[in-house]
Amino acid sequence: MKPSSAARFIAEHCPVQPVPDLPHIHLHLAVPQSGIWRLAADGEPPYWAWCWPGGLALAHHIAANPEMVEGRPVIDLGTGSGLLAIAAALAGASQVTAIDADPNAIAATTLNAALNTVALTTECRDPLDGPAFENATICVGDLFYAADLALRVTTFLDRCLAASCTIWVGDIGRAALPRNRLTPVSSWTIADFGHGASAPDTPSVVYRYSAIQ
Structure with missing residues (x-):
């Protein structure tokens, strides 16, 4: 599906909803009636x-601590819906770049940025094997869900750290987390959408990414 067609599909089938406990941010999000898996035929499953x-935990942390991004260039790595990019822009980041390899995620991020009246730069690419970002704040939400991807992300973030980046990670505690590089800074009780409305909320942690400890 072309980006313009994907954007129309998202706008028509994913209703606008407030982000849980962050009602100042609204996103186009899937509901059971969305038929969102029709977009999965284009490549990646519709994580966005x-x-x-x-990502929710890190968005909460940014909203509670805007000084972590205020006046700084921010990169949302694996942006998905654009939530972290939007949270950073609303918190006063000087420049925000949202990056994702899935063109449907970029279509969703563009719609969501307009919905929240923030200015973002979007890039549809996989940067992990390329040059490191320099002198930026990098936000990483839920990217350590598979061992092979986690290794690539960790290797890339190590290079970014050496290039004077500040890196924040939000995760629910997945097995592939590089725990020897992570210092917890806050914990948030977040509803995990995948387990149904009756499931208990799950603590998600925000970490500062640093050199091997």
Whole structure:
């Protein structure tokens, strides 16, 4: 599906909803009636269609601590819906770049940025094997869900750290987290959408990424 067609599909089938406990942010999010898996035929599953707990925790942390991004260039790595990019822009980041390899995620992020009246730069690419970002704040939500991807992300973030980046990670505690590089800074009780409305909320943690400890 072309980006313009994907954007129309998202606008028509994913209703605008407030982000849980962050009602100042609204996103196009999937509901059971959305038929969102029709977009999965284009490549990646539609991860961008829901709020994942690690990204939610980091968005909450940014809203509670705007000084962590205020006046700084911010990169949302694996942006998905654009939640972290939007949270950073609303918190006063000087420049925000939202990056994702899935063109449908970029279509969703563009719609969501307009919905929240923030200015973002979007890039549809996989940067992990390329040059490191320099002198930026990098936000990483829920990217350590598979061992092979986690290794690539960790290797890339190590290079970014050496290039004077500040890195924040939000995650629900997945097995592939590089725990020897992570210092917890806050914990948030987040509803995990994948387990149904009756499931208990799950603590998600925000970490500062640093050199091997």
